Amino acid sequence: MSRFERMRGRLRRAYESGRASSRARRVEPAAAPEQSDVAPSGPAAPGPATTGPATTAGRESSTPLHPSTASRDDADVPHALRIGAAWSWRLIAIGIVAWALLRIVGTIRIVIIPLAIALLLSALLAPAVGWLLKARFPRSLATGVVLVGGLVAVIGTLTLVVNEFIRGVPELSEKSSQGVRQIQDWLKTGPLHVSDSQLNRYIDEAQTWITGNSKTFTTSALSATATLAEVLTGTILVLFATFFFLRDGNKIWRFLVRLLPVAARWKVDDAGRASWSTLGAYVRATVLVAFIDAVGIGIFLVVFNVPFAFPLAALVFLGAFIPIVGAALSGGVAVLVALVDSGPVTALIILGAVIGVQQVEGHVLQPLIMGRAVAIHPLAVIIGIAAGVVLAGITGALVAVPLIAVLNTAIRRLAARTVPDTPPDAVVVASQAP
Structure with missing residues (x-):
């Protein structure tokens, strides 16, 4: 064998050895972080044999952190305090956005209220x-x-x-x-x-x-x-x-x-159409309940010959669009007119009729006609009416409760994990098999 062939054999063996070691490094996990605490041995390791500060630093870096922390400083803060701070700045951000929206709505209320x-x-x-x-x-x-x-x-x-x-x-x-x-x-x-x-x-x-x-x-x-x-x-x-x-x-x-983005269209469309159905059901049920209230109180006004029976019945009809508060105020006007015209006995009878009609409305008519789709807690109704009066007066009181009903339905639909039905006008494109 010539010298050239021996040299070529040595180069091939060195090349194959390098490839083998490279494959071994890729397959085996790196062990350097785990061996960082071990002091190097032999004459190549300068300095003292003790690790000193290096060991302390290694222990600090290997200390397990909470999954919600990003650094050692966060780990030193109590978990409850970190959660409270996270909630606080998020609530502050939501409050600022809500305040800005209210200012915008108040500025253009002459447009927002007619649209509502x-x-x-x-x-x-x-x-x-x-x-x-x-x-x-x-x-x-x-x-x-x-x-x-x-x-x-x-x-x-x-x-x-x-x-x-x-x-x-x-x-x-x-x-x-x-x-x-x-x-x-x-x-x-x-x-x-x-x-x-x-x-x-x-x-x-x-x-x-x-x-x-x-x-x-x-x-x-x-x-x-x-x-x-x-x-x-x-x-x-x-x-x-x-x-x-x-x-x-x-x-x-x-x-x-x-x-909207494509991924959010179906969800928002489903929530919007469900909210529109809720709004329609609420308005039609409110009109029917208001008509029944006006007829019931109007009959008592006619029977006891109280003046302005038809205007007072119309006032009761309009007042019923403001739940709880409107019916009480309009009924109070009817009682006052009866007191002025016919005396305290007739006024007490009209007062009893107003209270009876309101009880029938609250416990029979509204649950039966409106159903569970637009059921709202009375506390939410009172708070909504009060906020509507402060922001937009009588019109705000009229719009507050249906707005709460619509938001209730929309939030429930958006928070649901079910996939909305495919719209009837959607075009489904299927890929062909090769």
């Missing part, structure tokens, strides 16, 4: 539009017919209420004067024994208060004029928004869903 009312009206009138569409009406014509019919019904009802109120005001004013005199006589001859000088002083103080607050009344009248302009603008916006919600509501919703 338009959604309520659309949920109420949508079944009528559906019936006309089944009768082969064009969509625009069906929407226009339903909207005009609703306007005619509202205007006709308001006309009847105003006419009856105008006819009954003189008689009620006379009876109110008689009632005031009866109260004065009772204050004099009753258990309080109020003298004429004391009555005159109280009346003078009331007149002085009215005179001193005349500027406030004037400012309120001017603000009422500005509010009237806002009401007219909002009414026009409500009519336009209701028309387009009824005609193109499905297209508008699909457009909004397409703005």
Whole structure:
């Protein structure tokens, strides 16, 4: 064998040995971290044989940390404190976002409130539009017919209420004067024994208060004029928004869903449609319950010949749209009118009728008509109404409860782990086998 062949054999063996050692390093786990505490032996290891600080550092690095910690400093903080801090900054972030949203809503409330009312009206009138569409009406014509019919019904009802109120005001004013005199006589001859000088002083103080607050009344009248302009603008916006919600509501919703990421579209679409069903059920059930309340209390007002029976029944109907609070206030007005017109006995009977109707409404009508789909705890209702009054007045009180019902359904659907059904208009593309 020549020298060249021997050299080539040595190079091949060295190459194969290097490949074998490389494969062994890839297969076997690295043991360097585990042997970091072992001091190197032999003359190649300079310095003393003890590890000293290196051993301490190694022990610190090998100390097991909690899965939620990112460093040794976090591990020194108690777990409960770390959890509380994590919750705190997240709640602060949510509060800042909620505050910003409330400020935005308060700034553009003249637009937000009419749109919310338009959604309520659309949920109420949508079944009528559906019936006309089944009768082969064009969509625009069906929407226009339903909207005009609703306007005619509202205007006709308001006309009847105003006419009856105008006819009954003189008689009620006379009876109110008689009632005031009866109260004065009772204050004099009753258990309080109020003298004429004391009555005159109280009346003078009331007149002085009215005179001193005349500027406030004037400012309120001017603000009422500005509010009237806002009401007219909002009414026009409500009519336009209701028309387009009824005609193109499905297209508008699909457009909004397409703005979301693809992975979230089906979930949001399912939650939105379930919320719309809840809103429709709530509005229709509330209208039915309000009508039953108005008829029940109106019958008692007619039987006992209380004036303004129809306007008071209409007021009860409108007040029933504000759960718990509205029915009590409107019923209180009916009791006050009965007290002024017919005396305390009739007023007590009307009060009993109002309480009885409210009990039937709360324990029979609402659970039976609304069902569990829109069941809301009374505490949530009271808090929602109070917040709505603070933020947007009477309109906020009207919108608060349906908004809570819609959010309740939407959050439940979004938090559910079930996969929504495939939309009927979805196109499923299947891959072909090779």
